[in-house]
Amino acid sequence: MTVLLEARGIGKRFGGVQALHDVSLTIRRGEIYGLIGPNGAGKTTFFNVLTGLYPRDGGEVMFDGEPLKLGSPHEVTRAGIARTFQNIRLFANMTALENVMVGRHARTKVGVGGAVFRFSSARAEEAAIHRRAEELLHYVGIADHANDLARHLAYGDQRRLEIARALATEPKLLALDEPAAGMNATETAALKTLVEGIRADGVTVLLIEHDVKLVMGLCDRVAVLDYGEKIAEDVPAQVRNNPQVIEAYLGGSLEH
């Protein structure tokens, strides 16, 4: 398998707190890569640095063979990394369909002139945006709610909508920040199926998760962060038995 993303020596400091220290990891094309760690280990910080939301203090990222320009989230998205948020960030007063249509922004280009005069190319693009958004709603299984406001969707459906919106940007890497947070067992199982389907369709997945069972069952490889440092990176079976990892989880077993 070829390498899709390689992060080298990523550092991030908030005032006196070293949130990330020299984190390096490699994500291969087509895998589901898990990033776990206790609360405050720096998982979301890493995510935010990777997606350009926070400026980094050091290190670099190679993505798809090219250095990734970190610092502007929309350019990261255009380069092919899409993300969801730990605390869902939908456009609450837009419909589900409109949310996904916004996701098509980076891959479409009609400007003011096209919008005002509706040239045939602009109409065709708008129709394609609409069609693709409907397909994606169908893909994540919430086509019935296309015209509901995002804020009115059930919690699990909001998570799905966020994934659909992220997929609309045609990512090579889909980064999910705790997608199972707050989900019950049934919803989590359905999410697992969805993520496996996304990978089967050729999108590499980076998954931050608290639910260790889900990560172990879903991921091909797992990295463990603790106090901003990577303490392990391996297949789940190895990580599970890594003494350092067990120690990081306060001696608690990873079997719960």
Next chain:
Amino acid sequence: MKKLPNAPERKRALLGTALIAVALAVLPLVVAGTLGNTWVRILDYALLYIILALGLNIVVGFAGLLDLGYIAFYAVGAYLYALLASPHFGIHWPAWAILPLGAIVAGFFGVVLGAPTLRLRGDYLAIVTLGFGEIIRIFLNNLNAPVNITNGPKGIALIDPIRIGGHSLSAPLDLFGVTVPGVVLHYYLFVLLAVGIVFVGIRLQDSRIGRAWVAIREDEIAAKACGIDTRNVKLLAFAMGASFGGVAGGLFASFQQFVSPESFGLLESVMVLCMVVLGGMGNIPGVILGGLLLTLLPEAFRYGAGPVQQVLLGRVLLDPESLRMLLFGVALIAVMLYRPAGLWPEARHRRELAEAAAEKKA
């Protein structure tokens, strides 16, 4: 994209458009015949304010950027027209050249003033834009020395009226034996431009760009994560809104044939913002309604307050001039209390507020 309307729906829409067109065409003639030319002039001003409000609606209503200095772009358009078509510099360009130039220059100013505010939101953005608005006005007030550019507080007079086919719009036109006064001619020009701007607004709203604006209004970080270059898309909103303001300013200068800095104070910015907010932020018909009401109501109070007191009380107890601002204020407060989303809100805002109210009651 909306579904194509079926035949009867399309017919109804066509009929509606035709009715509105006829009503807009006949309106000034009826008003001139019954209330007099003064009221046609008031209608003309109402149209200018509607154009302004539609421009500000792009910034405030669509993109959610609270701009309190919007009148600056009106000033830029007005002064550009004044400088390029008056004896002040002895330049007399035709209106068809200045008005588009005004849109471009005002749009440029929109970008220049918008750029430093990109990281600001809400209250902070309002304060900075308010400052920029005042800076423009103070510049206009003081740029008469060392080189006299704007003629300072005295303003610029004797501005050329707009000419169409060699005929000045400020002079009455004899048409088949009927004399059409200048205010009515201006009305037709302003209506045409206002309709054009409504068209642009509606098309933008229902497009990739319009969705990006709403996305920024809803959640800027999520918008970035969707690949929206929020900087450019916000600047585009500032530029579009400002260019509408610039066109309105040029029309204003040519219509009044005189500009001075005092027409572009903070109160004017607040008035235009009131039109957008009270009419219904983000909803184009609502904004038009807001612009119309807030121009016509104060005038109605001005002309109506005296005679009404005379009839009811037998004498004029309160000066109509001060009473009209009082009534105006009361009307604003009433709308805010009873229709917080505006008189004719955008569907999105309406749902939001209805839910908030329901939650409160529950």
